Amino acid sequence: MAETMSGAVAPQTRRPMTMKRFVRRRSTIAFFMALPLILLIALLVVYPAFFSMYLATLNKSMERFVGLGNFEFLFKRDTFWMVVKQSCIFAVSAVFFKALIGFVLAHFVHTIPAKGQRKWRGMLLVPWVIPPAMSTLGWFWLFDPTYSAFNWIFVRIGIDPVNWLGEPFWARFSVILVNIWYGAPFFLIMYLAALKSVPDQLFEAASIDGANWWQKIWYITLPMMRNIISITVLFSLIVTFANFDIVRILTSGGPVDQTHVFATWAFNLGIQGNDIPLGASVSLFMFPILGIAAIFILRGVNKRGNEA
Amino acid sequence: MTAGKSFNRRRFITTTAVASAATLGAPYIRTAHAAGSLSVGFWDHWVPGANDTLTKLCNEWAAKEKVDIKIDYITSQGSKLQLTAVAEAQAKSGHDIIQLASWDAPNNAKNLVPVDDIMKAAIAKNGEAPPVVDYLGKVDGHWVAVPGTNGSQVKVPCGRIDLLQKYAGLDVVKMYPGQGGKPDTAMQDQWTWETFLSVAEKCFKGGNPFGLGLGQTTDSVDWVGALFHAFGADLVDAKGNIVVKSDATKQVLEYAQRLVKVLPPDVFAWDDASNNKYLISGQGSLIMNPPSAWAVAKRDNIKVAEQCWTFPAPKGAKGRFAPGLPYFWGIWKWSKNVSAAKSLLTYLSQRSSVEQMVAASGGYDIPGFSGLRDFKTWAETAPPVGTVFNYPPRADQIVSMAGTPAPVRIAQQIYTQATMTKMIAKCTQGGESIDKAIAWAASECEGFMRT
Numbered sequence: 001m002a003e004t005m006s007g008a009v010a011p012q013t014r015r016p017m018t019m020k021r022f023v024r025r026r027s028t029i030a031f032f033m034a035l036p037l038i039l040l041i042a043l044l045v046v047y048p049a050f051f052s053m054y055l056a057t058l059n060k061s062m063e064r065f066v067g068l069g070n071f072e073f074l075f076k077r078d079t080f081w082m083v084v085k086q087s088c089i090f091a092v093s094a095v096f097f098k099a100l101i102g103f104v105l106a107h108f109v110h111t112i113p114a115k116g117q118r119k120w121r122g123m124l125l126v127p128w129v130i131p132p133a134m135s136t137l138g139w140f141w142l143f144d145p146t147y148s149a150f151n152w153i154f155v156r157i158g159i160d161p162v163n164w165l166g167e168p169f170w171a172r173f174s175v176i177l178v179n180i181w182y183g184a185p186f187f188l189i190m191y192l193a194a195l196k197s198v199p200d201q202l203f204e205a206a207s208i209d210g211a212n213w214w215q216k217i218w219y220i221t222l223p224m225m226r227n228i229i230s231i232t233v234l235f236s237l238i239v240t241f242a243n244f245d246i247v248r249i250l251t252s253g254g255p256v257d258q259t260h261v262f263a264t265w266a267f268n269l270g271i272q273g274n275d276i277p278l279g280a281s282v283s284l285f286m287f288p289i290l291g292i293a294a295i296f297i298l299r300g301v302n303k304r305g306n307e308a
Numbered sequence: 309m310t311a312g313k314s315f316n317r318r319r320f321i322t323t324t325a326v327a328s329a330a331t332l333g334a335p336y337i338r339t340a341h342a343a344g345s346l347s348v349g350f351w352d353h354w355v356p357g358a359n360d361t362l363t364k365l366c367n368e369w370a371a372k373e374k375v376d377i378k379i380d381y382i383t384s385q386g387s388k389l390q391l392t393a394v395a396e397a398q399a400k401s402g403h404d405i406i407q408l409a410s411w412d413a414p415n416n417a418k419n420l421v422p423v424d425d426i427m428k429a430a431i432a433k434n435g436e437a438p439p440v441v442d443y444l445g446k447v448d449g450h451w452v453a454v455p456g457t458n459g460s461q462v463k464v465p466c467g468r469i470d471l472l473q474k475y476a477g478l479d480v481v482k483m484y485p486g487q488g489g490k491p492d493t494a495m496q497d498q499w500t501w502e503t504f505l506s507v508a509e510k511c512f513k514g515g516n517p518f519g520l521g522l523g524q525t526t527d528s529v530d531w532v533g534a535l536f537h538a539f540g541a542d543l544v545d546a547k548g549n550i551v552v553k554s555d556a557t558k559q560v561l562e563y564a565q566r567l568v569k570v571l572p573p574d575v576f577a578w579d580d581a582s583n584n585k586y587l588i589s590g591q592g593s594l595i596m597n598p599p600s601a602w603a604v605a606k607r608d609n610i611k612v613a614e615q616c617w618t619f620p621a622p623k624g625a626k627g628r629f630a631p632g633l634p635y636f637w638g639i640w641k642w643s644k645n646v647s648a649a650k651s652l653l654t655y656l657s658q659r660s661s662v663e664q665m666v667a668a669s670g671g672y673d674i675p676g677f678s679g680l681r682d683f684k685t686w687a688e689t690a691p692p693v694g695t696v697f698n699y700p701p702r703a704d705q706i707v708s709m710a711g712t713p714a715p716v717r718i719a720q721q722i723y724t725q726a727t728m729t730k731m732i733a734k735c736t737q738g739g740e741s742i743d744k745a746i747a748w749a750a751s752e753c754e755g756f757m758r759t
Contacts, residue, residue: 163573
């Protein structure tokens, strides 16, 4: 607010926005610098997303508009609801264990002296760094129906071999296990970063007050990490719901469709079954649900950020 | 850049005028690629060296026709071949010729140039196309694609001579000898699915079970499709009526319940590599597969390869069905060089070209014409000599695809959703009753009717 020599408040005058000034504004520069990325996202994410929505409104031969007819059809199919259930079991259990293991590991690594920590961090990140299609092939050989390396060991120690990928329960267990193995390091690194940002003084004060290990976690660590936990869980939930490679390589959705998740079933229907609109509808089913979840989680994060 | 010789406006105009005059005034010279260019997407063959022969054939044709040809070999691993066809059909651009796996030929009919002219000439020279090729390659009475030699296959039994003889006293070489041998027709008549089960039981007891997958990939679906056909158990008839609730379906599922008991317990998780590994390792006494398993055994475990013999599938009440998987070559409608594309496909469909492709594949490829089943490759391939002599379907064999005779759009769903192997899994591993498995299949088929 400008003040005149006499102390009276002068009316705010707005200088006319010239082209030169517009271009020199920081927000304009920022926009132009981000423009290549925005265009890239528009091309590779927004366009395919809208195209997929358009495809989901067509009939099987893609010649007629059917509105929500494909969803209506899906809702009447038992297999669809089985895939919904499996996708939820897969995503929720995998994310829960990834978060839990990541949290525990982050605490262990955090307690390691700084000198040796880098080595451990590097080793624990390996599963996340290897391309999942490649590491899943390794897991496939461990679970191989006939020549499983795990079973080879089991037989030698007197345990009956397990039909890892042939029994519905074990097949589900296997795909979830591989997803946890692959995704836990992401949680580890995020939680480790969050842990490092918690001021040591808080723990020292709690120790002086007589807080035990559990109370420190419950009253200091968890509240301080709430935002990062929310964001990582949300991010991981979205990625895990959309998982394709692990299930595709390990089981292809079998036995009897009992490990299919949205992406693998959509591929099966859309590409292999030549029903692209139905495949698009399956892959879009979770979009509104995850969208609403994202809004609530991010609103909570924002709220806590403002309170802070 | 040097400033000494500036390229001013006057000089630019002079240079452009001279260049234009030279271009327009020059006489027409027929260059090496005067007939334009052609881009082809072929399936990447499993057999080492098979692609080289196809490339050689294409280059010979290109040199003769003055066409600049570009070939891409696209693997079917991870459904890449299928994905390429889908992507090109969506984008309406890509190769001029594309190799199409079985169902993709009729699926893309509206995007393909009719090839009745090529097929008329090819059939006149090479004999009729088998019914399964006709079923997939023809839409509304017109050929939409040419049967591709490379990749087309049948999945008949490949058994171990020694193990089948040892456990079941079955002399497969006597039953189906190599070239020049006198087939034992009495044994052939007795080679039924019941005999097959009895031999499977004996091999299982002997510790070397049959390796027949019951997963959801093509190898499993193909042999189960032939089994269903042999029993006359169709899920949907040619008119599109659901006919799965039949005595024949009950009988085939009852049979499957008995057969599953003598197969390895993990067959429900098998993929297309599992049966090959099972035979090559020496554990399996019989699989149903093209000779690729034998070819790998020849490289990795010669003692197993020396005992392998490929022979026709058993017969059932409705006949002897060979599970087939034909491939096709199609020309996209947006091709800018349709005449060259047709010329190439005509060249590749000639007997001499087909014979070279079959030889390069070690007999793996099955030509899409009934008159091209007598190449010496199948007679001479060894060890043992004649091991794949009986691989190409002849005599009483009917090449079939799982899901047929239903209309293509329904049959493809039955095939890709592996409905038949799932029916078997449900009433065996899943512990459900046969009636429940049939009711489930009927409900699935209802869903496949959508247009």
